[in-house]
Amino acid sequence: MAKKSVTTRTGRFMKLAGMTASVAGRYASEKVRSSFSSDDEKEDRRSKTYDKMANDIVSTLGELKGAVMKVGQIASQTQDFLPKEFSSALQKLQKEAPPMDFSLIRQQIKDELGAEPEAIFDTFDQEPYAAASIGQVHRAKTKDGREVIVKVQYPGVDKSCDSDLKQLRMTLKLGGLLKIPKESVDQLFQEILERLHEELDYQNEATNIKRFQEFHKDDEGLIIPTVLDELSTRRILTMELVEGDHLSELDRSIYTQDVINLIGHRIFTTMADQLFKFQCIHGDPHAGNFAFRPDGTVIMYDFGCVKQLKPEIVTAYKAALNAGIGKDYKLLDKRLIELGVRVEGKPALDEGYYAMWRDIFITPFEHKDEIYDFAQASLHTKVASKAPTVFKHLDSFKPPVESLFIDRLIAGHYWMMKNLGVQAAFRNELEAYLK
Structure with a gap:
């Protein structure tokens, strides 16, 4: 059954406030204890405290769904601004969320489409096809016999988005967890808020789908499911059913x-x-938004979160990659x-630092x-081992939000390549894109 806290602002606020108090209390207690501990004891205690904080946060976000769960999913891929102990815990949020009671889904469809699903569709499965952070998907058949999936937004999620995000930011701040400058935090959370408002508008997602379909229309082996406009609204999105095998299910x-x-x-x-041609990227590149077929076909889902990049950002990004590849x-x-990543006016960094990365x-x-x-790739462990060096140079770097979304895009695709076990030589193709 659905929990009251998912659909009422008061319930959500109380749940998040309790989480914030717990995290802030753990942080304050740990600071006092650390003042009487050796360096080794401090590190061990800090790690255990972060583990407990992470579990508190993940448990609450998973229960509440909505904006805070979506931010947790983003954070699991963009780990630059949180301690490493949170990455494995937050990755739990990438797994399928528990479904919402069907009575709430039925009412949402009635409110949006004017009638209950049984009257609008020939068949409509009550068991969800998939459940996620801001909505869940049901399989159905239209009156004219088309197999479709219907994405239904959870009631009340859009109304609680802003307050949820403010509360989560306070939790991270009071827990001493944000490790980037305040200005960058402001930019990051403002960008997340804007993307969430876009993602909560399913009509906006329908527009995104059509844009990406047009861009990729000549790409062999890539499918983006088509929207049924007549059965879609701001909170309901109906698309053709296009099935494939998810990464975890591939028969080798x-x-x-x-x-x-x-x-x-x-x-x-x-x-x-x-990234380099369309200059507009799929902003939620985790494995759950892709499926595959034995003939090599790739299917892309979920275009609620996309990021339109400024042309000058893409140009500067290409120039930086070329300089790095060339060891200049x-x-x-x-x-x-x-590019706006390094703060102008600060002293140039040692070339050895750039060479390392x-x-x-x-x-x-x-x-x-x-x-x-890619199955043997260990970039993620090497990056994690060098992460402490980043914090030594925080004053010199202030990455623009666009570059954080690009990093997220690349990280998401890296993990798919690794988990698939791709074997390939991409250097020549990369250089062609960077010309």
Whole structure:
């Protein structure tokens, strides 16, 4: 059954306030204890405290769904601004959310489409096809016999979005968890709020789907399901049913290495085309929003969150990549200032610092014709091991929100490549995009 806190603002506020008080209390207690501890004891105690905080936060966000759960999902992929202990806990939010009681779904459909689902559709499954942070999906058949899925937004989610986000930000602040400058935090949360408002408007998502379908219309092996406008509103989105196998379900006797490599190539070119040509990117690139077929077809879902990039950002990003690949670290420093990542006026960083990161990120593209096995990739562990060096230079960096979304795009696709076990040599294609 649905919990009251999901659909009432008072219930949600009380639940989030309780979470905030718990996290803030743990943080304050830990600060007092740390003042009497050795460095090793401090580190061990801090890690355990963060684990407890993370579990408190994940449990509450998963129950409440909505904006706060969506932010938790974003944070699990964009881990730059939270301690590493939160990453594994937050990744639980990427898994399917528990469904909402069908009576609430029925009422939402009646409010939006004017009648109950049984009257509008020939058939309508009460058991959800999938459940997520701001809505759940049901399988149905239209009166004229078309197989569709119907995405229904949870009641009250849009009304609680702003207050939920403010409360979550307060939780992270009082828990001492935000590790980027206040100005960057302001930018990041404002951007998340804008994207959430867009994502809560299913008519906006329908427009996004049509834009991406038009851009990719000539791309062989890529499918984006079509919207049924007559059965869609701001809170209801009906689309043709396009099924495939999700990443966790692939039968490796059918999905041979050649098929996996073809899928990997299509994922790479789709991502690069959106970033460098369309300059508009799919903003929620986790594995749950993709499906595959044994012929190498890639299916993309969920276009509620997309990010239109400024042309000058894409140009500066390409220039920075070229400088990094070419090991021209003085030029790279200049390009990062132009991109808005490095603060102008601060002293230039040691070239060895840039070289360290360049050598990590270039790994899959190091050799032009040498196959790279993403299944063996360890970029994420290398990045995590060097993360403490980032905090030493926080004053020198202030990444624009656009670059955080690009980072999220790349990180999401990296994990898909790794979990698929793609074997490919992308260096020549990357250089072609960067010309």
